[in-house]
Amino acid sequence: MRYEAPETLDAAVALLAGESGLAKVLAGGTDLLVQLRSGMIEPALVVDIKRIAETRRIQEESGGFRIGAAVSGAEMGEHAGLKAAWPGVVEAVELIGSTQVQGRATAAGNLCNASPAADSVPALVAAGATARIVGPGGSRELPVEAVAAGPGRTSLGRGEIVASLFLPARGAGQGDAYLRFIPRTEMDIAVVGAGVCLTLDGDGRCTRARVALGAVGPRVILAEAAAAALVGTTLDEAALDALAEAASAAATPIDDKRGTADFRRRVAGVLARRTAVIARDRAKGAAA
């Protein structure tokens, strides 16, 4: 196995595109190293992107934030501006692992690992985040929900890297939140995850909403019917019930060692509801 740590994105892309065997990007390594050690994967080339300066920065851009692909969860948690604008995204990233894991794990790695249970992804999807992808053919911007193709698979082409994630400017009256269900209190994997981002007008009426569900399908689900159940309402009980029902209906879970399909469907509704309430309260705080 060859290890390379280039200092530019172009060099990284060239290395990845030039390798005929299995080539893997290394960000924090909290997924990759586990997979290497267990013998799950045996890459011919590992390209560490942490020495590329632009992957290490959080930058303001068009009122939003561009987060380099090698920025760790801990760095995101310490960024006051980011935290104030996107508390739901940051709390989702901060749920990943422990203090030790937080020092390494990245949101882009969480996204590219393409686990249906990845914690930051439903929050990013709800937030309307995009990923900047660079590759041999140049650079393109992709909605985050289009990055994962299935469990452990991405839509990235040969030689392509996620260079950064972009969170748009936070609108007036907007709030986001993320909740997950785990059987333990920490160090666990989401059995269900729910991210909600919504906007309230001056009367507290929801004008826009995005609801994303994790771990209840092969990829994170953007639940449009669930979001529609909120739009036009003040998030009264009836609307929240409708949201929960729509979220349960949108879930396509399976029975596995982590929970039954029936359980996940029900809890998806419960979590969507609880997450929406937190997002609503944050939106109200933002409007005030």
Added chain:
Amino acid sequence: MDQSQTTLPRRFKVVGQRKRRPDGIDKVTGRARFGADMTMPGMLWGLVLRSPHAHARIRSIDSSKAEALPGVKAVVTGADFNGERNDVSINCMAGDKALYDGHAVAAVAATSRQAARQALKLIEVDYEVLPHVTDVDAAMKPGAPVIREDLITAGVEPVPTKPSNVAARHEIGKGDVEKGFAEADLIVEQSFRTEATHQGYIEPHACVASVSPDGSAELWVCTQGHFMVRNVCAALLGLDSAQLRVTASEIGGGFGGKTTVFVEPVALALSRKANRPVKIQMTRSEVFRATGPTASSSIDCKIGLTKDGRITAAQAELRYQGGAFKGAGADFGAMAIFTPYDIENVKAVAWDVVTNRPKLAAYRAPGAPMAAFAAESTLDEAARRLGMDPLELRLKNAAREGTKAAYGPTFPRIGLASCLEAIGNSAHYRTPLGPNQGRGLACGFWFNFGGETCTTINVNKDGTVGLSVGTPDIGGSRASMCAMAAEELGIPYEKVRTVIADTASLGYNDVTDGSRVTFSSGLCTIQAARQAIQRLCQRAALMWGIDAEAVVWEDGHAKPAGPNAGKFEPLSLAEIAAASANTGGPIAGHHEVNAEGAGVSFGVHLCDLEVDRETGSVRVVRYTAAQDAGKAVNPDYVEGQMQGGSAQGIGWALNEGYVYGDDGRLQNAGFLDYRIPVASDLPMIDALIVEEPNPGHPYGVRGVGETSIVPPLAAVGNALRDALGVRLTETPMAPPRVLAALAAAAE
């Protein structure tokens, strides 16, 4: 507890104090050497090839390609196990069949881990996959695949003519249950199932073996019993046990799971073949797939009571599977199930069943927690139906001194009633519950064990003392040994150092199991100290020129027995030791025993939990454990045992369990999906130490290591019943089951 001070005959100086643990600093600084911390010159890395099939005939194994790989020094298979080919041997290395997912079929030793890993892939095993069964009830059904063709059920008449998956039937009982049930006003009957759990020790099995061409061998290993390792490995490989010296490393948890061998004979066989030292270190996944889970069980339980809460009869049928080898421990379950109670009519039938799962290893009170889950849940239900307080119901029926247990013995002094009273008097018991909370109570019993034990005390010239014991320290026992030696000799705790001697330095010691070490090695230490004292007195007599009988030992000093003995200044242990060259040489004390009188152990647990009725999430919010320690030599470590067993039992109740796929493969061979509780999952567990002295030990000590895992399954289950209004009867009582039970109840 205060009562102990008045009931115990002696006032202790060191015993009963919370002394600093001698292995503490090394363990928190990382200096302690565990199984994986040993390396030797020229050492090879050993890796084990494991069956991916739950059940398969091994038609052939071709290792020629692996052997040709550069760096590979040896490959072994079952054929290299040239000693006894018993169940333990076959579990370490398969014979003509792979009996479970993870069963070892071959092993390699190579100069690097990479080479060894590559070599594993080059070993060609020709499997004929056979039908499998992993569930205990399914394995007992007619038509189930028979996994051991030579297994004829023992204990049934007439003797079966055909093999089956039922290894044995056992029956325990007394009185006449038919008569007892006829006298009952209320009969409660329920069935329960528990999934297999793993001991979950943090340290995977690891060892380094070195076999010399002259036939002598060394083995460094993390184990609960290095004498057992020596004897078993010698037998499996046809070695001479005097030639095999085994040294026990520090141990990162065992809980019963390190009371047998897995990779040790494999490392020895590889080393013998390669003529180089070989290290084997299991991965976590190997630990889950191929080492010691506990039995899974299926139990029917029936209890009859009078209106005023007197138990008239109790009956149970217990079906346990313990993997592909006989010995699932259902008989222990049957012996333990109703033992906390004084019941005239008892019948417990146990079925020992084999399935395509790894061979069970002991886990803290093996066989008892699932039995207690059934009995204590059924009793809880009875208390509800009678409208009686669950504690009162248990006190009314509690076994006491003079009670004859269904499994045989008549109890001497025991502490169950005292534990119930301690819980009844606790603030916890009287604190009102909050919304969505429930409270559960359960009792537990464990036999405790004594066993073969041998210790040596050496008095050093500077007045310090070296104590050699043969029982690996898995719970702070060196601290307790130091305390007992210091107590007896009358010297400060800090003057004693206890080591776990290797197998060449002491006589045979049974493994650290059955909660036996503080009891047996403690008893042996006290006797060895008494022998050393006798010799110290003889030396003082020589120094004074008087008869040895005229010398007594008090407060760490030899003193003339009385005015007639002469007038001499007391001599301290250090003074006698300093002069020992002139009085006959080194001073030592030794004792060996097959200890009896271990003294049974009882505990009572009280659990409060809170349920999220929308997600099924359960959080234990308060937990109190009361247990009879006889005499707590070091209260810190007694509390530690009570808390540790409670934590493991809560994990078993709520989230832990082996998950097998339809293909017979283990689905959750790692700590991510095998969920032991993490620190933030549990409240501080309150430990109430009760001290009813054990008449079988000089200081009244009883073992405390195991009982604490017996009550939690039922304590949690009963609390859940209280909170939910419905009873869960199958572990793990995980959120999907909680929600499903609520949904079923709502219909």
